[in-house]
Amino acid sequence: MExxxxxxxxxxxxxxxxxxQVQLAGSRELAAAAVANLxxxxxxxxxxALEALxxxxxxEARNALHQALPELRVLHSMPAHDAPIHAVAFSPDGTxxxxxxxxxxxxxxxxxxxxxxxxxxxxxxDVFSAEWSPDGTCLATSGVTDVTVWDPITGGRLLTLPxxxxxxxxxxxxxxxxVAFSPDGTxxxxxxQDGVPKVWxxxxxTPVLSLTGHDEVCWTVAFRPDGAxxxxxxxxxxxxxxxxxxxxxxxxxxxxxFYIDxVAFSPDGARLxxxxxxxxxxxxxxxxxxxxLSLASPSAGSFRSVLFLPDGSAVATTGFDGTARVWDASTxxxxxxxxxxxxSLLDAAVSSDGRTLASVGVDGLLKAWDLGPxxxxxxxxxxxxxxxKVAYAADGRRLAAAGTDGKVRIWDPSAGELVAELSTDxxxxxxxxxxxxxxxxxxxxxxxxxxxxxxxxxxRAVATTAGxxxxxxxxxISPDGRFLATCSHDGTxxxxxxxxxxxxGGAAAPLVTFTDHIQPATASNWVHDIVFSPDGxxxxxxxxxxxxxxxxxxxxxxxxxxxxxxxxxxMTGVAFSPDGxxxxxxxxxxxxxxxxxxxxxxxxxxxxHSAGVFDLDFSADGRLxxxxxxxLLAKIWDVQSGEEVATLYGNAGRVMGIAFSPGGxxxxxxxxxxxxxxxxxxxxDLVALARxxxxxxxTAEERQKYLHLVS
Numbered sequence: 129m130e131x132x133x134x135x136x137x138x139x140x141x142x143x144x145x146x147x148x149q150v151q152l153a154g155s156r157e158l159a160a161a162a163v164a165n166l167x168x169x170x171x172x173x174x175x176x177a178l179e180a181l182x183x184x185x186x187x188e189a190r191n192a193l194h195q196a197l198p199e200l201r202v203l204h205s206m207p208a209h210d211a212p213i214h215a216v217a218f219s220p221d222g223t224x225x226x227x228x229x230x231x232x233x234x235x236x237x238x239x240x241x242x243x244x245x246x247x248x249x250x251x252x253x254d255v256f257s258a259e260w261s262p263d264g265t266c267l268a269t270s271g272v273t274d275v276t277v278w279d280p281i282t283g284g285r286l287l288t289l290p291x292x293x294x295x296x297x298x299x300x301x302x303x304x305x306x307v308a309f310s311p312d313g314t315x316x317x318x319x320x321q322d323g324v325p326k327v328w329x330x331x332x333x334t335p336v337l338s339l340t341g342h343d344e345v346c347w348t349v350a351f352r353p354d355g356a357x358x359x360x361x362x363x364x365x366x367x368x369x370x371x372x373x374x375x376x377x378x379x380x381x382x383x384x385x386f387y388i389d390x391v392a393f394s395p396d397g398a399r400l401x402x403x404x405x406x407x408x409x410x411x412x413x414x415x416x417x418x419x420x421l422s423l424a425s426p427s428a429g430s431f432r433s434v435l436f437l438p439d440g441s442a443v444a445t446t447g448f449d450g451t452a453r454v455w456d457a458s459t460x461x462x463x464x465x466x467x468x469x470x471x472s473l474l475d476a477a478v479s480s481d482g483r484t485l486a487s488v489g490v491d492g493l494l495k496a497w498d499l500g501p502x503x504x505x506x507x508x509x510x511x512x513x514x515x516x517k518v519a520y521a522a523d524g525r526r527l528a529a530a531g532t533d534g535k536v537r538i539w540d541p542s543a544g545e546l547v548a549e550l551s552t553d554x555x556x557x558x559x560x561x562x563x564x565x566x567x568x569x570x571x572x573x574x575x576x577x578x579x580x581x582x583x584x585x586x587x588r589a590v591a592t593t594a595g596x597x598x599x600x601x602x603x604x605i606s607p608d609g610r611f612l613a614t615c616s617h618d619g620t621x622x623x624x625x626x627x628x629x630x631x632x633g634g635a636a637a638p639l640v641t642f643t644d645h646i647q648p649a650t651a652s653n654w655v656h657d658i659v660f661s662p663d664g665x666x667x668x669x670x671x672x673x674x675x676x677x678x679x680x681x682x683x684x685x686x687x688x689x690x691x692x693x694x695x696x697x698x699m700t701g702v703a704f705s706p707d708g709x710x711x712x713x714x715x716x717x718x719x720x721x722x723x724x725x726x727x728x729x730x731x732x733x734x735x736x737h738s739a740g741v742f743d744l745d746f747s748a749d750g751r752l753x754x755x756x757x758x759x760l761l762a763k764i765w766d767v768q769s770g771e772e773v774a775t776l777y778g779n780a781g782r783v784m785g786i787a788f789s790p791g792g793x794x795x796x797x798x799x800x801x802x803x804x805x806x807x808x809x810x811x812x813d814l815v816a817l818a819r820x821x822x823x824x825x826x827t828a829e830e831r832q833k834y835l836h837l838v839s
Contacts, residue, residue: 151184159188169468170199174818175826191775198502198778204242205495205823213488215257215475220264222479228255234269257306262313270304305347311355319349325360337375348390352397361388367402379417383410390433394440403431423460433475438482446473452487466497502778505806506544516559517785518798521567524790529804530558536572550582552589560603573600593636602657607664619646619653621669623681640684645671656700662708670699676713690723703744714741732770747788754795756786762797776807
């Protein structure tokens with residue numbers, strides 16, 4: 129009997145392990161699918177990562193969700209028409225959206241919620257464009273036969289303008305393309321398919337200009353913002369500029385060999401962009417007619433539309449591949465890829481504040497996208513181009529970031545609200561950062577070797593010193609708030625008595641100068657990071673020689689030296705655990721070592737990064753360690769096991785700083801791309817956040833393909 133029971137228990141345990149392995153394998157398979165879909169549909173990636181985590185909590189699934197969330201920019205997604213949608217436009221005040229579809233309808237939506245406000249029945253079949261008047265009191269639509277001007281509040285027809293007659297094998301029809309209001313709202317330009325665009329006086333409903341010169345159909349037209357010029361694009365591959373007052377042709381631009389789909393002026397009117405059916409984007413200088421940028425679509429198929437963002441720094445395009453892309457208007461570098469439509473993307477519009485892009489296409493969907501920096505929890509803009517270290521105040525209510533533009537910025541991290549900016553006269557390019565334990569002071573070190581301490585109650589710098597002859601990447605305040613430790617690429621670390629330097633500047637002398645990182649036979653003698661032990665009795669410095677030195681801040685005597693291993697050249701980051709029992713060191717080769725302070729024994733070697741680890745931080749409970757690297761990633765590690773907990777994505781530059789929030793729920797990074805990014809540490813918070821971001825569920829087709837389920 130006992131023998132049969134033992135066999136049964138073994139069979140049950142075997143079945144349990146087999147089921148567990150199946151769940152683990154399923155989770156990893158879905159995680160891989162989530163990553164593979166990032167540039168196809170980030171929302172699908174998030175949904176697949178969530179499904180993977182529901183199977184099993186694997187590192188691959190956690191990382192897939194961390195990777196997908198910063199890419200998920202969709203704010204709204206909804207079926208807007210029962211047919212392909214040709215056009216979308218924001219009202220000038222940004223409160224409404226207009227769409228025009230192949231179902232003979234134009235619709236007006238609330239821009240914030242995408243709630244339908246009004247449907248305009250054009251009764252003309254395809255509606256090709258929808259354009260707001262500059263004051264938002266009129267909406268013009270163009271269809272197969274004519275142009276209608278509407279009251280967007282009541283839906284009443286204000287004016288109907290006939291299209292041009294075009295010969296056709298099956299008879300004669302009117303052909304109308306895109307339309308554009310003049311900046312003063314008194315005229316409407318219409319691109320006609322007979323190749324002769326017209327300009328209409330809206331007060332009289334009569335044509336005042338006919339623009340003759342194109343050899344084929346004309347589909348697109350745009351006014352320059354000052355109203356002096358008109359641009360048109362044609363099937364003959366040319367873009368022509370016209371005097372908007374007398375209709376005289378000013379210039380013909382011939383950079384394209386394909387049908388011109390759209391033209392757009394920059395907000396200042398100095399540049400003109402055009403895209404064509406061959407998948408080429410061109411930007412010209414309007415005054416000279418010279419091409420300043422030309423690029424080809426990175427995917428198969430053509431561009432369908434182009435527009436400048438409100439600040440003129442970038443253009444947004446849509447294409448046959450179902451994506452919208454945002455490009456730097458000077459360099460042509462792709463800034464954003466917005467994927468998620470299931471068919472060709474035909475048009476896009478950007479809100480006047482530049483924060484939101486709306487897109488429409490063949491799938492009949494209206495989508496709204498966030499154009500701000502990608503985020504997991506929150507992304508804050510340092511605006512200096514380069515960020516440095518980040519630091520939380522002890523109560524967690526403030527988050528500070530160093531900026532190379534001479535400012536230290538302080539935010540309320542719960543709301544993302546900027547609450548203070550600190551600087552000195554003269555300004556210094558800040559890199560290192562540290563709060564005092566009581567939250568009363570904030571210290572920063574600079575690229576030029578200077579350091580400063582501010583009284584946060586007054587915002588006044590109470591001590592500033594030209595402390596080093598070279599870059600000072602890190603700074604620390606002792607637990608009792610009396611002393612400051614700095615380090616530099618001049619090879620030294622220094623301890624300062626800031627309790628005696630209130631108001632001092634320029635030539636204050638350090639108490640101790642530590643020089644043991646200097647190696648006379650080498651050219652690079654750096655001390656890259658520095659920190660006080662939790663009890664203030666030790667200073668740890670990481671630098672040249674591939675070592676972390678622990679030394680007495682009163683006299684500079686070394687208590688312990690921790691080596692980075694065979695071949696180690698440079699230690700780049702250092703952190704004490706909150707109880708002082710452990711110390712972590714980051715290396716230029718991308719590995720992290722964790723030692724026991726009492727014995728110097730190596731507890732873990734963490735090899736997860738592919739480039740130098742330049743900042744480290746333990747969570748307040750000592751269970752987790754966070755690392756920031758030049759490989760554009762941050763990682764979180766389990767201190768006891770040494771296993772990776774998560775990889776944090778989204779940075780467009782090297783990660784310079786990292787800090788846990790005091791409660792441990794979030795971790796903040798400071799990036800070379802000028803951003804501070806906040807991430808969720810707890811898995812349950814990450815999952816809850818993801819569920820609030822998605823706008824849909826997996827479709828039946830997706831469930832069958834990825835989950836192998838048939839609905």
